[in-house]
Amino acid sequence: MHIGNVRIDSPFLLAPLAGVSDSPFRQLAREQGAAAVYTEMVSADGLARGNRATLEYCAFEPQERPIGIQLFGSDPGIMAEATRVLCDLPAERRPDLIDINMGCPVRKVVNRAAGAALLTRPERMNAIVRGMVAASTVPVTAKIRIGWDEGSRNVVEVARLLEDAGAQAVAIHARTRVERFEGPAHWEMIAAARAAVSVPVIGNGDVRNAEDARRMLETTGCDAVMLGRAAFGDPWVFRRLRAFHERGERLAPPTARERLEAGIRHLAMVTAAAGEQVAAREMRKHVAWYVKGLPRSARVREQVNRTRSVAEMDELLRRYLGELEREGLAAFAPEGGPDTDAESEDLIAAG
Numbered sequence: 001m002h003i004g005n006v007r008i009d010s011p012f013l014l015a016p017l018a019g020v021s022d023s024p025f026r027q028l029a030r031e032q033g034a035a036a037v038y039t040e041m042v043s044a045d046g047l048a049r050g051n052r053a054t055l056e057y058c059a060f061e062p063q064e065r066p067i068g069i070q071l072f073g074s075d076p077g078i079m080a081e082a083t084r085v086l087c088d089l090p091a092e093r094r095p096d097l098i099d100i101n102m103g104c105p106v107r108k109v110v111n112r113a114a115g116a117a118l119l120t121r122p123e124r125m126n127a128i129v130r131g132m133v134a135a136s137t138v139p140v141t142a143k144i145r146i147g148w149d150e151g152s153r154n155v156v157e158v159a160r161l162l163e164d165a166g167a168q169a170v171a172i173h174a175r176t177r178v179e180r181f182e183g184p185a186h187w188e189m190i191a192a193a194r195a196a197v198s199v200p201v202i203g204n205g206d207v208r209n210a211e212d213a214r215r216m217l218e219t220t221g222c223d224a225v226m227l228g229r230a231a232f233g234d235p236w237v238f239r240r241l242r243a244f245h246e247r248g249e250r251l252a253p254p255t256a257r258e259r260l261e262a263g264i265r266h267l268a269m270v271t272a273a274a275g276e277q278v279a280a281r282e283m284r285k286h287v288a289w290y291v292k293g294l295p296r297s298a299r300v301r302e303q304v305n306r307t308r309s310v311a312e313m314d315e316l317l318r319r320y321l322g323e324l325e326r327e328g329l330a331a332f333a334p335e336g337g338p339d340t341d342a343e344s345e346d347l348i349a350a351g
């Protein structure tokens with residue numbers, strides 16, 4: 001698949017995930033075969049005002065490419081200005097894609113007329129995309145939901161509008177804003193949008209394993225599949241999806257040893273990228289996801305939440321791995337990723 005001139009070499013992408021898809025996590029996902037990755041949503045306001053901390057959110061390593069930076073905002077002028085800021089960066093810091101968040105359901109975003117609130121304002125949406133496309137030297141894409149609520153599912157009209165305005169791909173989380181992260185995703189709406197536009201359509205929502213991914217590709221005709229929660233604590237999911245898609249091969253899920261070694265490395269990567277304090281705080285959730293389903297994981301999660309430094313967390317992970325090695329359980333590989341529905345909004349709101 002191509003998005004504009006950007007080649008995406010398999011159909012499995014890492015979703016934008018506030019509080020999760022930071023540079024270390026994106027690197028892990030790319031190493032395991034994600035074909036492209038997205039940043040967490042970044043404030044267009046902050047970029048347009050020249051806020052240094054906001055610009056830091058846009059930093060990435062070369063091995064993360066192809067990478068999309070996702071912007072959220074509601075003012076067409078500010079969104080265009082933020083796009084210019086990104087396109088004026090030196091080539092090595094310039095993203096491959098700029099994506100627009102038109103799906104975030106959390107109150108602090110929709111109250112500012114951004115995220116999913118844009119779905120109810122087609123003229124504003126049109127102005128934002130046109131302004132950004134005119135300002136951009138890279139393809140502009142959008143990530144939407146199927147509508148605001150059940151009575152206003154406008155995904156087909158919105159996909160057409162986005163294409164007309166110059167968006168070069170549309171990612172669709174197949175739920176309404178009101179549904180947030182709950183209930184089954186409505187994949188048939190992805191199929192309807194796919195039939196209505198000629199730019200690539202990226203399906204999203206409830207893909208947990210290789211079979212789900214195949215089913216989404218086959219039943220909706222979408223060009224690619226975007227994964228969010230299934231990658232939490234399991235960046236290997238991309239390798240499993242690719243093996244099944246390319247060779248019909250079912251790879252085993254990661255072992256306890258692989259998960260804990262990844263957790264230890266992930267901790268070191270976040271520490272190097274963002275410093276001790278951020279790592280000690282941000283890695284708690286990742287560690288909880290890495291240990292999910294392993295023996296005594298509830299106890300380990302509790303202990304992790306009490307750690308106050310990177311050194312303590314590192315020590316805890318190594319001690320736990322040592323215990324499992326001695327018990328002969330390090331090769332244990334539970335099926336199934338974490339179930340994070342209930343925490344999803346809290347995570348975004350905190351991020």
Ligand SMILES: Cc1cc2nc3c(=O)[nH]c(=O)nc-3n(C[C@H](O)[C@H](O)[C@H](O)COP(=O)(O)O)c2cc1C
Binds near residue numbers: 039103228
């Ligand atoms: C913790 C969390 C943070 C998210 N942050 C973003 C975000 O910054 N931008 C965005 O467009 N979607 C965001 N989403 C939505 C996901 O990208 C995705 O659309 C949703 O989780 C459904 O896909 P999944 O079933 O594969 O998780 C977030 C979801 C979660 C759970």
